[in-house]
Amino acid sequence: MSTLEEAFVRGDDAALKQVYDAHARLVYSYSRRSLNDERAKEVTQDVFVSAWKGRDKFNPARGSLPAWLMGITKNRLIDNVRAEQRHSSRRAASEPVDVGVEAETERIGDRMLVADALKTLPDRAQMVIKLAYFEGLSHQQITEKTDLPLGTVKSDIRRGLASIRRLVEVIDE
Amino acid sequence: MNNEFETDGVEDLEMLLTELEDGDFELAELPAGLWEDIEAEALAEVPSVPEGVRLADRNADSPEMFVYDADAVAAQTDSNTRSSTDSNVVSIDSKRFSARAMPALAIAAAAVVVAGMVGIVLSRSSDQSDILASAELAYDDSFDPLGADADATIVLVNDGGESLIKIDQSTLPDTASEAADLELWLIEPDADGGVADLVSLGLIDRDDPGSFEIPAGYDADTYFVVDISIEPRDGVETHSGRSILRGPLSDA
Numbered sequence: 001m002s003t004l005e006e007a008f009v010r011g012d013d014a015a016l017k018q019v020y021d022a023h024a025r026l027v028y029s030y031s032r033r034s035l036n037d038e039r040a041k042e043v044t045q046d047v048f049v050s051a052w053k054g055r056d057k058f059n060p061a062r063g064s065l066p067a068w069l070m071g072i073t074k075n076r077l078i079d080n081v082r083a084e085q086r087h088s089s090r091r092a093a094s095e096p097v098d099v100g101v102e103a104e105t106e107r108i109g110d111r112m113l114v115a116d117a118l119k120t121l122p123d124r125a126q127m128v129i130k131l132a133y134f135e136g137l138s139h140q141q142i143t144e145k146t147d148l149p150l151g152t153v154k155s156d157i158r159r160g161l162a163s164i165r166r167l168v169e170v171i172d173e
Numbered sequence: 174m175n176n177e178f179e180t181d182g183v184e185d186l187e188m189l190l191t192e193l194e195d196g197d198f199e200l201a202e203l204p205a206g207l208w209e210d211i212e213a214e215a216l217a218e219v220p221s222v223p224e225g226v227r228l229a230d231r232n233a234d235s236p237e238m239f240v241y242d243a244d245a246v247a248a249q250t251d252s253n254t255r256s257s258t259d260s261n262v263v264s265i266d267s268k269r270f271s272a273r274a275m276p277a278l279a280i281a282a283a284a285v286v287v288a289g290m291v292g293i294v295l296s297r298s299s300d301q302s303d304i305l306a307s308a309e310l311a312y313d314d315s316f317d318p319l320g321a322d323a324d325a326t327i328v329l330v331n332d333g334g335e336s337l338i339k340i341d342q343s344t345l346p347d348t349a350s351e352a353a354d355l356e357l358w359l360i361e362p363d364a365d366g367g368v369a370d371l372v373s374l375g376l377i378d379r380d381d382p383g384s385f386e387i388p389a390g391y392d393a394d395t396y397f398v399v400d401i402s403i404e405p406r407d408g409v410e411t412h413s414g415r416s417i418l419r420g421p422l423s424d425a
Contacts, residue, residue, distance in 0.1 A: 115197040133190035
């Protein structure tokens with residue numbers, strides 16, 4: 001557990017501000033993907049207040065703090081999607097409920113968390129991973145394009161993925 | 174646990190990486206006032222529920238006001254007429270407290286004299302048959318000294334199918350001189366006796382305390398600790414942290 005996570009769980013007021021500074025833009029931006037700015041602000045406020053009040057439920061052994069915050073945000077956004085669907089189904093009962101919206105909301109949260117974790121990597125590792133996954137280059141092609149040794153490319157990818165996974169993964173109990 | 178980000182090993186993460194879009198990297202600027210709103214709501218100083226209303230059983234010799242009575246819970250389980258069909262809903266019966274006013278606390282409270290405090294006593298008779306639960310509110314040393322000589326009896330009544338919180342009897346300090354009001358709250362305590370959540374029922378008219386609706390979405394089974402606080406007229410709607418009286422509802 002990081003020092004900041006420890007301080008947050010302990011209830012240190014300053015830690016709430018630090019956690020907000022570190023992750024509020026991610027939470028807010030995720031909310032903005034499906035809500036207007038006013039509702040996104042409300043959801044962000046709700047997420048941080050809920051997280052603070054329920055901080056004893058945060059278990060660092062099961063996932064990082066940003067993953068936990070994004071999980072809470074995801075639940076709030078899906079609740080919102082469901083509420084809107086209930087609302088619209090009252091107006092037109094024959095319209096089928098769009099389950100795709102819910103899945104997409106979830107997927108966007110996962111992607112944004114991964115993108116956020118990617119940004120924490122050293123520049124070289126970020127570049128190598130982007131070449132491998134966005135441009136679909138093989139390890140060999142990356143070495144030719146960047147003049148990096150093959151071992152470095154493979155190592156950057158392996159260590160980068162492990163580092164991202166530590167930040168995004170939540171282990172089920 | 175439904176907060177999880179699930180990755181089935183590296184493959185799922187690799188798939189997500191290939192699906193990333195430019196928009197996934199873009200972070201919006203935070204709206205003005207967001208932190209201030211969070212700070213006001215999350216860090217509002219609410220005194221923790223005093224020792225006396227903690228849920229854990231305690232040493233009978235300690236100067237406590239309320240003792241969690243496990244036997245009463247067991248005895249009530251079958252005869253609970255207010256129980257919900259939803260087993261997740263905890264009723265007041267299962268949080269039954271046996272209230273015992275302990276001399277040590279009473280003496281401590283009486284010894285504190287607050288200059289300028291003018292208490293008034295109001296008595297309101299409620300039809301006993303309508304009373305579902307009641308709470309004797311008491312002052313605690315950690316509270317605002319203005320409440321040292323205050324007391325109040327709160328009842329939860331069934332008024333034509335609607336649950337109302339009524340101030341049955343009260344001796345409350347006059348806060349008009351310091352441009353403050355008295356506000357009535359229901360608190361959901363956490364397992365450690367802290368405040369998990371709370372909701373305002375409204376400002377108390379000292380001359381006519383009357384009754385209060387419980388806001389939609391809240392119930393006295395979960396929010397079963399009653400609190401009265403001093404609220405400066407400063408436009409801040411969160412709890413000031415200046416409680417004067419508090420006590421748990423226990424069924425009548």
